[in-house]
Structures are given as C-alpha cells and as structure tokens.
Amino acid sequence: MSNGDIDARFPLELEAPRFGLKKPEARFDVQGDMGDDARIATAMKNFVRDFGAVAATYMESCIHCGMCAESCHFYVATGEAKYTPIWKLEPFKQAYKREMGPFAFFFRTFNLKKRTTVAQLKEWQELIYDSCTMCGRCTMICPMAIDIASLVGLARHGMAQAGLVPHELWGVAERSDREGSPLGATPKVFKERCEWLADEYEVSIPVDKARANIMVTMSSIEIMKYPQSIVATAKVLNHMGADWTFRSDGYEATNFGMLSGNAQWQKDISLRLINAAIACGAELLILPECGHAYGALRWQGANVYGKPLPFKVRHISEFLAENLQNGRIRVQPLAKTMTFHDPCQVSRRGGAMEAPRQAIRALGAELVEMKETGGLNWCCGGGGGVVTIHRADPIRYKAFQIKMKQVEDTGAEVLTSTCSNCRQTFDDGQAHFHWDKTMTSLLELVADNLAEAPSERPSAVK
Amino acid sequence: MSGLADIGVRIVAAQDGLSGNGHALIHELDKRLERLAEQGATDAIDLRGLPLSAADLQMLEDFLGVGEIEARIDALGLTRVYETAYAGIWRVTYYSEDGKVVADVLEVTRQPGIITTPPGDVADACGRLREALGDLPPLPGRSTNNCEAS
C-alpha cells in the first residue's frame, strides 16, 4: 500500500471534535501484503527482541487473580471479560513462554504452548490497540506489581512490524514519520501558524533561533486545534524573559511511532527533537501539554538516543510549577474552584504529579481533587492512540462516562489538565454527550492570568 | 558435665478442677433411673472408663450421698457395695487382694448382681446343707427335712 493510497482512503478530518482520519468500517486491519508465515515470523522476531529480564519477570509473575480487570476503565465500563488487561497480552505471553522463558525448551518440545498464529494476533489487535490506553492503572492494582502497560507497549512492536495495526493509528504514525507531524502540521504549516499567531495576538514567537537556552516543542493537536497554546507558551516564556525558541526541524512532540509500536518511526521522531535541541545548544527542552510525549522523550528519549541527553527534558507543567514558585512567573489570583485531570503518562507513569497541583495553588485557585486522583486517576479513555481508532468509539464513550461522573462529583467550576490529547478526548466526549463541562489547558490558564508589567529581564532562565 | 542432681523437677499439680463430665454423668444417671422406674431396665456405668478428675469424683460422691444399705463382699479381695441416697443407684467398688481398685461401677438396678446369690451357689448350698444336716443329731420325734423343692 503506498502512502498516497492511505491519504486518499483515510483523509484527515480536521473539523471533527478530535482530529483523526475518516471513519472506516469495523475490521481487523492489516498493512502490507506479507504472507501469514512472514507476518508471524516478523511479529515473533519483534516480540522476542523485547524479552529481557524485566519483561520476563512480569510475564512469569502473573497469578491470574483477575484484579487488573477491576482497575481498567474499559472492563469496568463494559463488563466484558476480554478487556481484562493481562488477557490483552495472551499471545505475547504465549510467545515468551515458548521462546524465551526458563522452561521454553519443554514448552517447545512438548508443544505445551502453541505457536502464536496470525489469526490470533488479528483477534488480539482490538485488545492491544482499541481497548488499551496504556494508562497503567492496572499496574497500581496488580498484587505482583506487573507493569502491564509497558508490556502492551512492547507487544505493539511486533504487531506494528507484522502490519497488524489499526489503520487510522498506522496512518497517523506513518504520516508523522513521513511529514514530521501526524495531523498535517508540516514544518511549513507550523511556521505559517506561528507567524499568523504572532500577528494575530501581538506576541513574539521566535522560530528557528540559531542558539537558545530553551527549546520548546508543541503537540500537533495544539498546533492544529488549540493554537492558543502556542500563544500561551510564548506569552509565559516572554513574560519570564526567557531565551527560547521553536525549531522547525524539531517542534512535533507527539510520537505516534511509539503508540503504533513502530520502533524505527519512534526513533526517527524522537531524534528530530534531540538533534534540533542539540543544534540550538538548548539546555532545556520543554515538552508541551501532551501525555505520551513525556514518556517518549523524558523517559525513553535517552535510550532511543543511546546515551544520556545533553539537555534536560521537562514537561510544561513542571516548568510552570518551578517558575511560579520561584517567582519568575507572576500571576493574578484566580478565585475559582478547580479540578485537575491527571494525564496518565505525565502523572501516574511520568512522575510529574505534584507540579500541576503546585501551579494550580500558585494561581490561587481552590483545587478540588477527584475521588480517585493522582496515581489512581481514571484515564480519559483516549490515550495510547485509542482516540484515533474509530471502531473503539463505543467502548471509549462508555469509559468516558466514568470520567464525567468523577468530574461531576467534584462540583468544581473549572476543569483543567495538562494534556492536549486528553483535552481533545474530553471535547469529543463533551460533544457526544452534550456535556456542559469544557476541558481547559492549565498552560492557557496561567497565560491568561499573568500579572501586568511583564519583567523583560534579559537574563536567561534555566 | 552436669549431674543428674542439677536437673530440677517441678511437680505440677494434677488437673483437679471440675471437668464438667461429672455433671454430664448425673444427667445420664437421671435418664437411666427413669428407664429403670418405667421399664425395669438395668444399666451400669464404669467410672474408670470415663475421664473424671478427682474433683469430679468427689462431687459425684457428695451429690449422690449414701443411702440405707451398705455391703462388703469378701471374695478375692474386698468389694464394697452401697446404695446412694437415690434408690436404684448403687456404687460398686471392686478391690484386688492387695487393696487396689480394679473396677468402680455405678449400677442402676434394684439389686447389684454381686450381692445376689448366684443360682449355682444356691444349688450347691442346698447339697451342702443337706450334707451338714445329715451330720446334725436329730431331735427326738421329728422326721428329716426335705429341700428338693428349691
């Protein structure tokens, strides 16, 4: 299948409440025209590549207690047993036991674990992609502390190489690798947007400065759907008098290569950011309000690069919190009750859980926590690429109801988060359920409430 | 090396509290006495076959009391028989010739078997009596008695 075909068959839907490709019919998706043997061999090769001591520990440890189901929004919302998190890994576990486990010899010799088949992987495509946001809530309930989300991430590698990814996700990932953005935010589009926004909002937006202390990145969701975020970013950084820049050779923080499971694309996408940051001599790379971008660069970036990164990587919420607390960002009090939706990859799995709360406190707003919050927050249902997959809509909407109930229970006036993917999932859910709550961006709230008389200190801010 | 003398010995008092078995036994006696009264059914309870503490036994003795009859039988050692204050309940204690208790029984009966004359003994006695009678000098004017009927 050529790339042109994909663009024609699944054109971008830029007017929809959340970005994606045109809705195809329900199906098992297959990319490429490999035979079944080649496909399964490729899947196995890429499954096996990932089996190290950590994955092995996890796969040996499951006691089949079934508790992970109770933590998963897709199981809780639907009651369907197949959405039990550990069940989603069944073919992956099967491959492990047969090929790499300590007793693999017996499993092979006596065929105690059968070879994984293409039919099986096709069946599991829905479980590995459509019904897992890799939110990691199941890790929190597992009595053996098995990190199922990371295993799903690994399982996706084999699926992607074997061409068994849901089309929309494959499509955006491929476009991302090819064009530099999953949603059409090519370098040209990005630069034009920045210029237009600078004019429209009368704000200085440096792009492609040769040297800068801080390199800022954006999510294409923000670029295309929430461009105010670009403005907000610029306002805050300018307010601080920071030495910063966007780079047209490394601005896209989303990494659909990682979400689809294509390790090569993941690397390509990450290296763009890393090389751009190195090129401009940045000491700090700020990741935008995007969940998986944090996991991709903050925690996996250096490993993709193969050595420690020569700059620090921080999420925008961490940056805001630090500078609100040390007074470099000064804000007017925002006397409202506010509830915060933790983006799974930043909070629970990323470890930046306190930063947004510090920022909210610095804003002077009253934070009303949801009943399950922080490390145990319910996922919005759209992460892990799920929001791109149309056939997952029914279960995603069901899962979203859990989220809506949580938000309603707080009674807070403002609903905010630090992930534009969560934000578009909320917007989509809001439209679907005709809900009266709109998700806001914490970054935009800070930018909108900056104190007057910005300090145009020339000194650099680390 | 420590000598045997160094090994202290502590004498632990035997269990002497009431175990409750004595009370259970009295309930049992009540049932069996009722059967004796209504159906004439006799019964016996081996006191040594039951886990009774010294206190239990003492309580039983005090509770049952002593009735009107007491007998001592001298055959291969002593046997002591007495009726308790509750007519129909007898205590029969068998001793060996050197005075050890070999059996201790509560009999629920109108008359314990050990007191009753064994039928064989009666027949033997009859023969012996007649023999003895033959040795007895006859009184003038009387004929010999006959105990064929017994």
Added chain:
Amino acid sequence: MDLLSFARGPALQWALVIFLLGVVWRLTGILLLGRAPDYSEPRNAPAWPGAFKLILTRSWPKREFAARTAFGETMSYVFHIGLAIVVLGFAPHILLIQSLTGLSWPGLPTGLVTLSAALTAGALAVLLVRRLMHPVLRLISNFDDYFSWLVVMLPVVTGLMATAHAGPRYETMLAVHILSAELMLAWLPFGKLMHSFLVFVSRGTTGALFTRKGAAL
C-alpha cells in the same frame, strides 16, 4: 518401607531437590536475560529503596480499589494468612522447617491452627467457585490455576483429616498429608505458586523502575 517412612524419607528428599532445582532454575533463567541500560535522567536516585517500599506497600490494597475487589481480596487474605498460620504456626511444621534450616520459633495452639486450616480450606473452596463463575477469571484461567489450587488444597484437607482422624488410619493419613505437601513443593517452581518468590522480584522491579521515574506506586 511403609508409606510414612517413604514420605519422610526419599519422597521428601526428592521433593526438596526438585523444589530447589526448579526455583533456582526459574529465577536464574529469568534474571539472566538481557537488561537494557537506562540513560534517562533519573528523578530519584538511588532507586532501589523503592523496590523495598513496593514489596511492602503492595501487600495492602489501595482504598480506591476496595469497593470492586473487596470480596476476592478478603478471601485471598484469609487463605494466605490462614496458610501462613498453618505452615508457620503448627509445631510439627516448625520442626520440619527447623530440621531443614535450623530456624525455629514458638508454635501456636492446635485449636487455632485447626481453625485457620478450616478457614483456609473454606476460602480456597470459595475462590475455586469464584474462578469457575467469574467471567474474567474463567477466561484467563488455565491448567496451572486449577492444578495449583489442587496442590495447595490437598495438604490443607489431608492435614485437617489427619488431625480429625478422618479417612484412613492416622499414620496413612499423615503420610498422604506429607506426600501432598511434597507434591506442592515439587510443583511450586513450575507453576504460579512460584509467585511466593517472584512477588519480591516483580514488585521490586516495578518499585525500583517507578521510583527512578517518580511514578506512582
């Protein structure tokens, strides 16, 4: 050789040999697989205290999950704690452990141990029914789950029977009890019962990895 002598003699020796062989085999086979270096800038270093933290804290369920998992967790606690009381509290068991490891501690009254065993057996029975009824558990269960259940249940039941003098004569029942425990020992490394060791490895791994990132535990 009678059954009891067989159970205490060669059977016990073989069971322990298989047990040790299997446990070491499996742990080594897992831990010696590749381990990729992590170049990311750690949020917390060193991370290993997190391993111990999670090993401890994950033993207690989180309040947020309680409503949905209370029943299964309660039953599991009953049978795990009950089993621990029986295995570690019953004097003859302590003697066995002492004879093998030299470690010893005071035993518990037989009545308490018997009660624990009965509760354990009850909880295990309930959990089996649950496994057969609950759609999730039925879906994810395999031979290992049912066989492991059996080899745990057998020593509990035969132990109770031996204590209660039920079934065959005591010495036979005792031998059957010991043999059933040996079956459990021999099976432990090869099935899910291995979690008695892997729980430390698995929780420790996640604890350390997540502490490094500052992620929620």
Added chain:
Amino acid sequence: MNDDQTLEQALLRQGVSRRAFLKYCAALASLMAMPASAAPALAEGLAKARRPAVIWLSFQECTGCTESLTRSFYPTLETLIFNMLSLDYHETLMAAAGFQAEAAREAAMARNHGKYLLVVDGSVSTGLDGSYSTVAGHANVDTLKRAAQGAAAIVAVGTCSSFGGIPKANPNPTAARPVSDIVHDKPIINISGCPPIPEVITGVLAQYLTFGAIPELDEHRRPRIFYGNTIHDRCYRRPFYDQGKFAKTFDDEGARNGWCLYELGCKGPTTYNACATVKWNEATSFPIQSGHGCLGCSEPDFWDKGSFYKPLSTPTWSDRAPLAAGAVGGLALGVAAAAVARHRQKRITEEQ
C-alpha cells in the same frame, strides 16, 4: 487331664467362688473398655467355656514377652487366667525339659488336634532353611508350620512374632519373618509390643475364651479393643500438644513441666497401643509418663523408621548434599536456559 471341664467347674474346684469370678469379669470388662453392663454376660460366657489347650512356641526372641506376662498387675487374677488355660507347652515356664518336653508337646498337639491355641513369641528365621534358629534339631520355621496345622487359631505375642521385630531390623541377617508371613491358612491375632502389655495379653486370651471367636482386628491383625487408639490420642500430655507446649530437651523447663515430648521424637501419634490407658507395672506409669517419648514398639518395623529422637514431622535423612546438588543443578539449568534464550533471541532477531 480335665480338658473337658468348664471353666466354672475348674475354678470352683480351686476354691474360686462364683462371686469372685463375677468380680474378676467386672475388672476384665473395665480393663477392656467394655460397657460395665457387659460384665455379667462375660461371666456367663466364660463360666461355660471349656479350658482350651495352649501350646506356646518361642522362636527368635528375648523372653521379654514371657517376662512381661508373668508380671501382670493383679496377681490373683493373673493366676486366674493361667487357671483358665491348659498351658501344655511353654519352654520357659514348664518344668519338663529335653525329650520329655518335646514329647509333651507332641502329645498335647495330637490330643487337641484342631482345637488348641498356638501362641508364638519371637520371629521366624527363614535364612539358610531356617538353620539360624533351631530347637531340638528342628528349624523354627518347620516347627511353626507343623504346630500351625492343628491349631484353632494363632496368637502372635510380641512385635517379633507379629511383625518381625528387632530380628527383622535392617539388615535382617537371619531373614526373620513374622508368623503371618509363614502361616496363611489360620486365624492370627497379633499382640504387638516390645514387649506387649501383660494385661493386654491376658485380656485378649480371656476375650477369645469368652466369645470363642477372633476379636475385631485392625489392619495389622491387632485387637481393636486394645490397639484402636494411638498413644497420642489417649496421652495425658496431649493437652500440652494442643496448646503448643513442648519439651525441647530432656532437661529443660518444658520437660520439668511435663510438656509434650513430640519434639523429642515421641512416636505416640502413629503408635497404636494401650500404654496410655492400661499402663505398666501395676498401672504405675508408662514411658511418656516417666519422661521419655514413645518408641512406637508396637508398630511394624519400628526399629527402622529413623531416629527415635527425631520428631515425626521431620525427614528421616540428614544428608543435605542432594539438596545442594539440586540447587547447583538448578543454577546450571537456569544459566543454560538463559544462554539458550539469549542465543535464540539473537538468532530470531537477526534472521530475515
């Protein structure tokens, strides 16, 4: 001989009154844990019983069983039992010796063919055609076979004749066997114990005489009436076991307090006998009461079931080398499995 006399007649002749006999039966019933109300029936049965002839054969034994029997705790009643039996041949107890004794046995066997009770103590040597143990030139095993032919029943007194006992212990140089291994066509009652409790021997004989039938036996052909419970179940120290209170050494606080001897290797839990209830030496005591664990002497192969001082729940072996070998083997297999897996990982990953 007065073999046709009833027991009652024989006793009366010796001046034992009927009341005395009834009293004896009450004691016997109590001893055998029969219901007290059964005493009159027992008396009636025994009174009418004929005195059976008894032939007592001693093989590979230590005379402990006979010693035990002659130390029964009610001397008068004990005499009574002997009065009930017509003990026609017992090498240790009989006055006759040599050819006279042999002749007496042959005569008794012929006279009571098919009716006599054969009592055996000692195990039967079968090695070298039985020549390890002979009496008057006859191998024990042959004497037993011959005597068994005319026996109504066989009573094996002691663990040696019941189960082989110490002569049969490893390495069993004389190929010693129990009676039940040699004789297959006669009823056999085993009265095991090393030695058996004297009251148990007399009790079983009395019961056989009274009812004229083999009593109810357990798997090891022992009368359930005496061998129905374990020492442990009837032990006065049992409450300490249940409370988890154990003597750890023979001179510690627990031992002084009379706590349970399980940890010192007591075999009470797996030993069936009446020691804890009937006791020994005029009901004075029994091993556990005097501070030593039960050796399990009334059980088959008690000599070969591991140390007397190792608790029942512990291994009978102490060699840990196989365990270490297992762990080392596991390590080797684990390393090999990981190496193979990594090799496969490399191969699978690189092949295209």
